[in-house]
Amino acid sequence: MGNPTIGVVGATGAVGTITLELLADRGYERVRAFASSRSAGSQLPYGSGSILVEEATPDSLGAGDIDLFLFSVGTSASREFVPVASGAGAMCIDKSSAYRLVDGYPLVVPEVNAGRAVESLERDRIVANPNCCTIPLTCVLSPLHAEAGLKRVHVATYQSVSGAGAQRMQALAAEAPADHDLAMDWSWEGDDSDEESKLRAETQKIMELPDLPISATCVRVPVLVGHSEAIWAEFERPLGPEEAAEILRAAPSVQVLDLPEFPTPKDAAGGDDVLVGRIRRDTAAENGLALFLSNDNLRKGAALNAIQIAELMLAGVASPS
Numbered sequence: 001m002g003n004p005t006i007g008v009v010g011a012t013g014a015v016g017t018i019t020l021e022l023l024a025d026r027g028y029e030r031v032r033a034f035a036s037s038r039s040a041g042s043q044l045p046y047g048s049g050s051i052l053v054e055e056a057t058p059d060s061l062g063a064g065d066i067d068l069f070l071f072s073v074g075t076s077a078s079r080e081f082v083p084v085a086s087g088a089g090a091m092c093i094d095k096s097s098a099y100r101l102v103d104g105y106p107l108v109v110p111e112v113n114a115g116r117a118v119e120s121l122e123r124d125r126i127v128a129n130p131n132c133c134t135i136p137l138t139c140v141l142s143p144l145h146a147e148a149g150l151k152r153v154h155v156a157t158y159q160s161v162s163g164a165g166a167q168r169m170q171a172l173a174a175e176a177p178a179d180h181d182l183a184m185d186w187s188w189e190g191d192d193s194d195e196e197s198k199l200r201a202e203t204q205k206i207m208e209l210p211d212l213p214i215s216a217t218c219v220r221v222p223v224l225v226g227h228s229e230a231i232w233a234e235f236e237r238p239l240g241p242e243e244a245a246e247i248l249r250a251a252p253s254v255q256v257l258d259l260p261e262f263p264t265p266k267d268a269a270g271g272d273d274v275l276v277g278r279i280r281r282d283t284a285a286e287n288g289l290a291l292f293l294s295n296d297n298l299r300k301g302a303a304l305n306a307i308q309i310a311e312l313m314l315a316g317v318a319s320p321s
Contacts, residue, residue, distance in 0.1 A: 004314055005030040005065065007090070009056050009081065010072035012039045014166040015095060019070055019303040020046055026307070034060065056081060064088040068314065070306050071095060082126060091125040091313045093306045099128040100202055107205050109135050110308040111252045112142045117309050118316040127309050131195070132301035133157045133218070133227055134202040136274040136293055139300075141233065142207060143251040144244060144289075149236030151287070152213040155199065156230045160223040160265060163297050169224055185220050193218055226265025227297040235287045241279045244289055248276055253300060263294035272300050 006023060010016040011033035023031050024047035033044055033053045040055035054060055056077075061069065062084040068091040071078050078098040086092050099105040106116035107128045120127050130138070137155060144150070161168040164185050186193035196216040204210050249256050255273040257263055263275035274295045282288030295301050 003030060004028075004067040005032065006310070007032045007034055007061070007066040007069045007085075008072070009034045009061065009069055010077075011035050011044060011051075011053060012042075012166075013072055014162050014169060015072040015298055015302045017044070017166075018298045019072060019307065020044060020051070022299070022303055022307055032066065058084045061085045062088040064090075066090050068310055069093070070303075070310060072302070072306075086124050086126050091121070091127075091310070091317075093127050093129055093309050093313075095129040095302055095306055097131070097198060099126060100130060100198070101205065102128075107202060108309050108312075109138050109142075109206055109305060110312060112138050112206055113208075114312055117312040121313060121316050125313070127313070129302065129306045129309065130202050130206060131198050132163055132295075132297040133159065133195075133199050133229060134206065135301050135305050136227070136295035137199070137229060137231070138203055138206050139251065139253050139274045140231070140248065140276055140291065140293055141203070143247050143254075144233065144235070144239065145207065145209075147243075147247055148239040148287070150207075150209065150212055151234045151236055152215075153203070153234075154215045154232040155217075157195075157199070157216070157218040158221045158223075158228040158230075159195075159218060160226050160297060161220065162225045163227065164220070172222060172224060186218070192216075223265045225269040225296060225298060226294055227301060228263065228265055228268075228292065228294045231291045231293065232282050232285065233289050233291070234282070234285045235289070238287050239289060241281060241289065244291075245279050248279075263292055265294050268294035268296050270299075271296055272304055274300065 012035045033051045034056040039053045042053045043050040069085045071094045075096040075098045078096040108117045161172045186195045195218040199216045200214040257277035262277040276293045278292040282290045
């Protein structure tokens with residue numbers, strides 16, 4: 001599809017604004033922005049000009065005049081709006097948790113399972129965009145698994161406040177600590193937070209390893225942009241740090257840093273690669289490796305990954321099998 005009309009729903013949010021920026025950088029000309037009634041009628045920057053914000057309603061999203069939607073809204077809004085847009089014939093990439101773990105809906109990281117996005121064209125054209133920590137984690141684990149076979153994974157995440165939205169970013173930037181309780185971003189499912197459960201289940205689904213043991217601890221940290229993850233992975237066969245580094249150097253969307261350099265949110269912010277470093281043996285596990293990564297959670301962790309999915313779907317429409 002050479003010149004698609006693309007709708008960005010949730011365009012005024014932290015991820016929505018990055019989505020518009022990336023679409024403009026990629027040269028898309030027919031883009032429309034949608035948000036709540038509070039923002040409707042305002043203008044947002046788009047390339048060298050601006051774009052009018054329209055109100056997101058079932059009528060506006062279901063009019064049938066948009067080829068593809070990128071949804072950056074909450075779960076309840078996605079459950080209301082995505083079926084309407086899909087029913088009107090649009091391809092839909094949803095960044096909420098509404099469809100991620102629902103059977104029949106592909107959950108896609110293009111570097112890992114690109115074919116799942118194209119398969120959706122044969123059904124309802126709805127694809128789920130994974131959690132902002134699942135995306136970089138699978139970008140790193142997938143090529144290592146292909147070479148040595150994963151046995152189990154432990155991961156601790158250090159997630160910036162941008163993952164909780166634009167208002168939390170503004171509060172932190174204004175140094176208003178009372179406005180951001182870092183312990184209250186997630187709900188609890190027994191001993192795990194919902195964020196920890198999502199990270200585990202989404203990784204298993206994307207990598208098609210439903211029985212892979214994954215233990216996760218997720219925390220919010222007072223950083224504006226950039227999520228980091230400490231990873232301990234155990235493999236079926238020995239995999240040394242040097243071999244792992246070479247595998248990751250050849251992996252798409254991954255940049256390996258050698259000491260004295262190592263990944264930080266500051267270095268990751270504004271970039272599109274997953275930065276990986278501190279690759280070393282895990283002496284507490286047989287065939288174990290320890291790694292550390294940082295990633296811009298608003299770009300590859302959300303907006304960019306969704307656009308990459310969109311481009312796979314658009315190419316699939318242009319070149320049907």
